[in-house]
Every structure is written in C-alpha cells, then in structure tokens.
Amino acid sequence: MGTDNQVAIITGAASGLGAAIARELSQHNIHIALFDKDKEKLIELSASLEGDTEVFAVDVTNENEVKDAVAAAIKRFGTVHLLINSAGITGITNIKSHEVDTANLQAVFNVNFMGSYYTSKYVLPHMLSNNYGRILHIASIAGKEGNAGMLAYSASKAAVIAMAKVQGKEYAETGITVNALAPAVVRTALVDALPETQVKYMTDKIPMKRCGTLEELASMAAFIVSAKNSFTTGFTFDLSGGRATY
Numbered sequence: 492m493g494t495d496n497q498v499a500i501i502t503g504a505a506s507g508l509g510a511a512i513a514r515e516l517s518q519h520n521i522h523i524a525l526f527d528k529d530k531e532k533l534i535e536l537s538a539s540l541e542g543d544t545e546v547f548a549v550d551v552t553n554e555n556e557v558k559d560a561v562a563a564a565i566k567r568f569g570t571v572h573l574l575i576n577s578a579g580i581t582g583i584t585n586i587k588s589h590e591v592d593t594a595n596l597q598a599v600f601n602v603n604f605m606g607s608y609y610t611s612k613y614v615l616p617h618m619l620s621n622n623y624g625r626i627l628h629i630a631s632i633a634g635k636e637g638n639a640g641m642l643a644y645s646a647s648k649a650a651v652i653a654m655a656k657v658q659g660k661e662y663a664e665t666g667i668t669v670n671a672l673a674p675a676v677v678r679t680a681l682v683d684a685l686p687e688t689q690v691k692y693m694t695d696k697i698p699m700k701r702c703g704t705l706e707e708l709a710s711m712a713a714f715i716v717s718a719k720n721s722f723t724t725g726f727t728f729d730l731s732g733g734r735a736t737y
C-alpha cells in the first residue's frame with residue numbers, strides 16, 4: 492500500500508513532535524485528522540499545511556471525546572490507516588518520588604498512557620476491517636531508562652512501551668503493526684517548560700552531545716508508519732543520539 496490517500500490521526504498535533512509529524516506526512520499526500528485540546532493552534536497548523544487536513548478539538552483523557560472524534564474523523568475521511576499518539580505532558584518534574592503529588596502523577600498517566608490507549612481502542616476495529624494499520628505511540632527514553640526527578644513521566648512512558656509490545660503481538664497476524672518511538676531530547680514547548688537543571692540532566696546523557704531535531708524525529712516517524720516498515724512490530728525505536736544502545 493502506497494502512502495497516497497492514506498488517512499492518519501495524529502494526537503498532540505498542535506505543537507512540537509506531533510506538528511512536525513503532521514508536516515512530514517502531509518508532504519506524502521496523507522490526509523490528516525489533527526487531534527489536540529488546543530484548537531487555536533490546530534487551526535493555525537492546518538492553515539499552514541498544503542494537504543487535506545481537518546481539526547478536531549479533543550481532550551485525549553476523555554474516553555467519550557476520543558470515541559466521538561475518531562468516529563467523526565472516519566466519517567470525514569472514510570477510513571483510517573495510521574494513528575500517531577503524540578499528545579503528552581511531563582507533569583511536575585525535578586522532584587524525588589516521596590515528594591510526588593499523587594493527583595499530578597495520575598494526571599500524567601491519564602494523558603500519556605490512557606490517552607494513547609483510548610485512541611488505539613477506537614481506531615483498531617477500523618484497522619482490523621481494513622486488514623491494515625500502523626500505530627505509533629510516542630514514548631520516551633525516560634520510559635526505558637527512568638529519569639531521576641521524573642517518576643510520573645518515566646513510569647507512564649514505560650507503560651506506553653509495554654502497550655506497544657502487547658498490541659504488537661495481539662495484532663501481529665492482521666496487517667497492523669504497533670510500535671513506539673523513544674526520543675531523548677528534542678527542543679519543543681514541553682522541554683522549554685522543564686526546569687533547566689532537569690533539561691541539563693537529560694541532555695548531558697546524550698553521547699552525541701546535542702538534542703535531536705524535529706526533522707530527524709519526523710523522518711523516523713514517517714518510516715515507522717510507512718507500508719515499507721512491515722516486519723517490525725511491538726518494537727521501541729531509538730532516537731537518542733546514542734544514549735540507549737538496546
């Protein structure tokens with residue numbers, strides 16, 4: 492299956508990695524349902540893209556909103572082939588586990604894990620009826636390694652990596668692949684909002700001694716959800732400048 496006329500849903504599309512992936516996929520003639528809670532920024536992005544896109548204001552922590560938005564996107568575009576989950580938050584960071592606020596930890600899990608679970612739950616039946624699909628969950632190096640000071644974020648991303656492993660196996664014989672991607676640091680609004688000591692902790696660990704770029708991220712994401720990437724599922728791709736060599 493070529494990329495022409497495929498349909499993608501991208502969450503967290505209003506900013507950072509999600510917006511960069513939307514830009515890349517729109518250049519491959521992919522129709523895109525842009526999901527984010529920030530409608531204004533989605534409208535701005537949509538206006539800047541040449542391809543066929545539609546804006547859906549959706550809070551991924553709300554199961555009913557996700558269910559309705561997936562149905563609306565499928566009604567608008569006819570079907571769905573690709574799902575990229577990029578909506579995410581760090582929550583409060585630069586704190587030790589005994590200082591973590593339980594409500595904040597739960598809020599981080601609700602976006603990073605539950606949000607990606609809800610979208611995949613409602614997209615998978617359509618992919619199954621097509622005998623084809625590509626799901627990409629954006630995880631993080633924090634989910635593989637556990638960043639000190641980032642319990643909620645690291646644990647929620649480890650859960651996302653586990654979900655990709657589970658779903659990869661569950662749908663392995665259906666034409667659907669499910670993978671994750673674990674970036675180290677790419678400068679976005681999410682990183683800029685972190686305490687500088689937390690950013691230094693993360694970037695100092697990158698052997699290439701630089702952050703990844705949005706272009707590097709978007710081209711790897713485009714490959715992961717391409718038809719050519721057909722024999723890899725349940726895997727967590729690395730984008731860490733050499734930090735994770737496993």
Ligand SMILES: NC(=O)c1ccc[n+]([C@@H]2O[C@H](COP(=O)([O-])OP(=O)(O)OC[C@H]3O[C@@H](n4cnc5c(N)ncnc54)[C@H](O)[C@@H]3O)[C@@H](O)[C@H]2O)c1
Nearest residue numbers: 503505506507508528550551578579631676677679680681
């Ligand atoms: N930037 C990095 O260095 C980096 C590294 C590893 C992983 N990641 C992951 O990549 C993903 C994107 O991060 P980013 O750097 O682009 O961040 P970002 O803050 O630039 O973008 C995140 C987007 O998610 C949206 N969002 C947040 N909560 C939402 C909700 N409840 N419902 C709908 N949308 C919601 C925000 O509105 C925003 O547009 C996240 O999952 C993040 O954890 C980022």
